[in-house]
Amino acid sequence: MPHYETFEYDVLVIGAGGAGLRAAIEASAAGVRVGLVCKSLLGKAHTVMAEGGIAAALANVDERDNWKVHFADTMRGGQYVNQWRMVELHAKEAPDRVRELEAWGAVFDRTKDGRILQRHFGGHKYPRLAHVGDRTGLEMIRTLQDHGVHQGIDVHMEHTILSLVKDGDRVVGAFGYERERGRFKIFRAKAIVLATGGIGRAYKITSNSWEYTGDGHALAYDAGAELIDMEFVQFHPTGMVWPPSVMGILVTEGVRGEGGILTNKEGKRFMFDAIPENYRSQTADNEEEGWRYCQGHKDARRPPELLTRDHVSRCIVREIKEGRGSPHGGVFLDISWIKQKLPNAAEHIKRKLPSMYHQFKQLADIDITEQPMEVGPTTHYIMGGVRVDPDTQMTRLPGLFAAGECAAGINGANRLGGNSLSDLLVFGKRAGEFAAKFAKENQHGPVEREKIDTVAREALAPFESRDRESENPYAIQKDLQETMQDLVGIVRHETEMREALERIDKFKSRAEKAAVTGNREYNPGWHTALDLDNLLIVSEAITRAALERKESRGAQFREDYPHKDERFGSVNTIISKAANGSMEIRLEPLPEMPDHLKQVIEENR
């Protein structure tokens, strides 16, 4: 029997982005032994890419802001299928989580009176995003990382978890491998927090890196937890479209927050054409009012460029489809026009959006202080994920918790920009706190060696390809990405999605034949082959959930059901693994919202 190195922790956190780090810090503070496993080096997780800011009703810039407005904004943005309790906790606790970062060394941009500055962002009524230029994610992850390494947390970098280990219903450990030597390891833990982020690699055009293969989603699903809201995939309206090699890289919403406008090839500012009814009273009547809003005038309303991401993405797709797009198949995003309004516009842009300036200058030869950018939608975020208890973040499996992007509930049908970073902090903390509590109340469970040996054998199968038909894992991944992009993208239709399911089935058989060359030491081909299983699970889940929701709401747009349908306004899609191993889907009514929160929504209509 092979020998596997074994580690024992009270709490094991899988993933070291914002949620994972925050969970690990909290669990450690509760006095339990914490292990942290991450796929890349510490500090490189996708949180580092977040640009715009952390949404929290600090009311530093506009004293009218408070948790109730943030609550109402988030529910409206999510089209009211969010889990209200998570939205409530998030709105109430986000300010403390931001202040805590400052106490740990984060250096946010300041207001004139020396407090944390906040900026405008799509769907937020008041300037709400605490930020550092356009590199807020870097500031957040570095602060958590530098604070975290002094809290006695054991970090296992460049490790990937392949499977959760169970004892009955309870999760008691995890099994995975390290990249450097390709050796398998067992992590025994009394409680586990999944904080693995998103699924962007299921799509061809994405702002996500190689890591985002839906690992937490798939680990939880395989172990018997539920996934909810998987149909809601956020396509960020502004990704780079040219040159081809940078297609999908994010262009922060902060550009629009600072006054950037969207135009088509005719030079028309098309976002004024279709303002949704539920946002009309909050949206500017004309361009001048929109500009005044971005300049902080409290009597002005937001420009339509700052409507929610789902809506802006669809408007961009409409312009492109109707032949009014830019030369490389996008639309124009222009911040340089503000030189008509500000005397030192170029300097202002470079100071407020330094990494955007740098990114376009270096990768596309575009000076954004002089020329418009070309942008188009890019797969950015998944609102759906592991179903958790809103207060404790525990899944239906005892001992298994989830937080951050891989968990679901707070965002409903569409996430507001800036709510992700605050989600990571608020629910990362809660997951860590309750995982530690669970660990204190429970003992280690037994680890069944036979099951682990099976996982190990299957993981090594790609090396055993001599006498069989073989497939290149990169080719399977690429074909899957194209399928999801073309058939389960921004605009969806039943026929296309049925076709996608058929293809996913074929990819599954191809994935079984995936073959790799070389040995187990730092072998990206092997890693790609192993990640395929997770990508296939999340792709199927997204497609099945999108088929089940026969309406258009938030990020889900169905060509065959182009309108909202009230029957679907009060349900979530729930996915779980059936006893025979097939994927099961059902609709479940939303939990009833208490009256005092209904009233908050009414007051903020």
Add this chain to the structure above:
Amino acid sequence: MKTAVFKIWRGDAKGGEFRDYTTEVAEGMVVLDAVHEIQRTQAPDLACRWNCKAGKCGSCSAEVNGMPKLMCMTRLSEVPLEKPVTIEPIKAFPVIKDLVTDVSWNFRVKKKIKPFNPRPPDAPDGTWRMQQEDIDRVQEFRKCIECFLCQDVCHVLRDHQMHDKFIGPRFLIHVAALEMHPLDTEDRIEELRSSQGIGYCNITKCCTKVCPESIQITDNGIIPLKERVVDEFYDPLGWFWKGLKRLLNR
């Protein structure tokens, strides 16, 4: 379509060699795209690190034609394609495989630096007040993406391998960000002089030249820190004052 030849170092701690790969190049491609294309079609086990592909995470550091670069931000239009483009791992750290090096030393060094320790909050609600102009410098240092290219070109680490005596430009900048943080109350000057070895830096500014975030590592970070060390330890007038103060405090 145009093609180009890439000479990529393949091997591990035991040794290795350059191998030639020919691949198609298209407009706008960066070096990392070429590496990915080679990985996808010719060398699936070619090891390299990458994440964001937008110069924000600092994972894909390597030496392209001998220059320390982020592969994701180095466009092929910047390098001559008539001759093979060499890509090799950074040199200040041991190789694991191909373009991947063991940078764990950096994480151990950081752990030894005294963490941030703020003064008590300024306001009753537990918050602080800072002016933007007082944090501009610290924000410049905090732009660091930990790509370790500065460590790679620092001759104290690269040529003299003095990893046990010198923390390198990355961590001098980390110390500078802490020391110049308006809220911080810790004193790190003694360690800078002793265990962190700031004296080994002879300000050749190689680190500043390769920094992809354009942080003025030497001028804005290391030199002011050196001045603080001098003020604290090598200034006779300072000794006199400190002695006098001690006497008066008795």
